[in-house]
Amino acid sequence: MARYNPKDIEPKWRAAWANADVFRTRNDDPRPKYYVLEMFPYPSGRIHMGHVRNYAMGDVVARYRRAQGHAVLHPMGWDAFGMPAENAAMERGVHPRGWTYENIAAMREQLKLLGLSIDWSREFATCDPAYYGQQQAWFLKLLDRGLVYRKEATVNWDPVDMTVLANEQVIDGRGWRSGAVVEKKKLTQWFLRITDYADDLIEGLSTLDRWPDKVRTMQENWIGRSTGLRFSFDFAGTPPAGFEDGLEVYTTRPDTLFGAAFVGIAPDHPLAEQLGAANPDVAAFVAECRRGGTSEAEIEGAEKLGHDTGLRVAHPFDPDKTLPVWIANFILMDYGTGAIFGCPAHDQRDLDFARKYGLPVLPVVLPTDAHPATFMVGADAYTGPGKIFNSGFLDGQGIEQAKAAAVAKIEEMGKGKGATVYRLRDWGVSRQRYWGCPIPVIHCAKCGVTPAPADQLPVVLPDDVSFDLPGNPLLRHPTWRFTTCPTCGGEAERETDTLDTFVDSSWYFARFANPDATDPIDKAAADHWLPVDQYIGGVEHAVLHLLYARFITRALKDEGMVSVAEPFAGLFTQGMVTHETYARQTGEWVEPSQIVLTAEGAARRAVMVDTGEPLIIGDIEKMSKSKKNVVAPEEIFEQYGVDAARLFVMSDSPPERDVQWTTGGVEGAGRFVQRVWAEFDSQTDAAPAPENAMRSEELRRATHKIIKAVTESVDQFKFNSGIARLYEFLNLLKTFPATDGSVSDARNEALSVLARLISPFTPHLAEECWVRMGGEGMVVDAPWPVFDPAMATDAELLLPVQVNGKRRGEIRVAPDADEAHVREKALADEGVSVHLAGLTVRKVIVVPGRIVNIVAN
């Protein structure tokens, strides 16, 4: 009996799968399709434990569906454009292309170690011209349809790196890389009209019943639909130039219009800019507002700042009343109309502002339990329910009723309209970077913006670029951008902006259907495979990537390129891999491999392995290089085997939650691998057991129960529970010695089932066990075991009996025993009758197959 040695056995089976080409998927496979996809990785150079967990989970699903008789599509690719490649170029003088493809090569080898059931023949990287060229092709179709446009927008500009930063790349007002104070700058940028699909993207969420509620809620909030009223205030007196039609505002509370104390406009509002041009005080105020940061602390503590323009507007419902127009720092230009009316009594921000500048606070919503004469608004605005008062024709109405009435009145007056407004903004996709998909348009002085002609696609990135200066190398390139206009033949320039990498990842799942297609998407193939049946990835993509992909899929559908609107029918968001952190007294982080743990419980201590220096045991955090709490997958594979690593990251926590990496845990998984092997390999040890016939029956039942349990746990993404049941089953199986003739049939069945049930989790071990027990072919091709409901049911049930909710006895009954019989038996039970002495039985509740509860007093 030999110890199972993963280092020899695992590579052997990976080679066997590769030689037999078992994971190649054919598009004409007649079996029912199942598309499993894990979010494709960024080629950073090395895989980490998070990858191991993510791809292991996907592999469980893929192998399980395969065994269930599905034609499974399980591809892999690379989200290969992006900043790190350019950073490497700047820091180390390497070329982004070479750096990226080398990383891909390294990571591909590492991922292959995992033994994933991936069809590698479909692999591509988003930086392959063959991929991004197709992206350019559909981009131009969207441009043609008006879904792509250019506009001047205020962006975060990093003056050191000379590039636009996304909002999430601005940390406390500074560029995350350069540390430079970020400037607001107006630039002409490319946008995708995602807001055209805002309603549809919200509606679609309700069809995604296999998505986590959390993600659907986050997307709904992100889109942020609100309904209200858009209307204009007429100026009292001469309107400023360009505002002859008044000043348009948006509100969700038209019911509070009578409580209006002022009208506020954003510092970026055209009116503010116009006034600023004529008045240095206004210009100075606007400049001050722009300096404000957007960090949490700054918003929390930010003071409301305002500047009275001196202009006044007329109240639409009360011609005698006029309101001052203020420029206020808390009003955002890019939401609604960039202008509001302030109702201090019923909005906290307006109230803060009114108190500071001495504006009137008139309550117009009366809480149900308050009196009109005594109700006052103090430091807190009242935003609750109530009846409208102090409001002319709205008096006495409820809030919703008053909203409708106010909207109707404004519409009747021709001053505005009920409106739906979204928090979602159009998607700015311009990046002033080299390592991205070139936006395939040409700027001609005469003809304007012209799409690159189809025969010029792909517009390929030039190789000869330099990174010795900040900014966009495409802009500095001596020749690349100079071309001729496809329309007039005159001198013209290429667009030097590249696309946000989120565009690349918004359609890759469709390309996998046929990665060699001459069109962007092979429609027949995509219609066959899409939607992705199970998509798996981190919850950090809950909004951006998953929303963009839903949008692009819709846009491509409307272009006739795919038939589905929703790309991902099922979504699972898995948790991270975490690890305890260790630090020296100086605060310097220490790697787990450098430490040794002593004692246990409260006395637990960590010390440096070589010096014995005592260390601080820190929080359990996501594995990260900066905290040095990283465990390298390859070292774990080396020490415990790939199967043990796969098993552990799925066994110790529910998949959606974080899993804490522990040495003890992976050792336990390794132990399980050994014990499974020992069970298959020990056919001749041990002595016969007594009660053979009964025990065979018992083993059979256990076997069918484990089939049911593991099948359900995989179906429901409860891998940890399924694995726990497999441990339990192995513990039971060990009590059935191998040489006992009377249990051998049952035992053989049990082993055959076990090998197949573990194969999604520990595929290499499963193959070796399958061979050892004489299985036909490879277990990867074996069908999933089918459980027999009759066999999975016990012949006799052990039913707990409670008296007044407390367990007092147990009875044995047949599963189909009728209630009267169960009742009789329960009352007759010795332990029960003791507790019934002196009491009158009032009620007996029999829950079939579960429990009996006797109510007595």
Place this chain on the structure above:
RNA sequence: GGGGACCUGGCGGAAUUGGUAGACGCAGCGGACUUAAAAUCCGUUGGGCUUCGCAGCUCGUGUGGGUUCGACUCCCACGGUCCCCACCA
């Protein structure tokens, strides 16, 4: 400020979705094997109490209340932890 999730032994977690709380693993303790250690195997492990023992009683799922024959599970309030969004009118 808005939205959401979570809280169970020393630790990670399980509980057939309202029916025997603590499966399974880790760590611990006791034992076997060994000259010894590691590895492995066997036993044991929520707290308290009664008992020589078999066994039994009792408390127990963040806190307080409620619904129910019965609550980790449902409802209300409070506390704590975490995540997402955020001067979004």
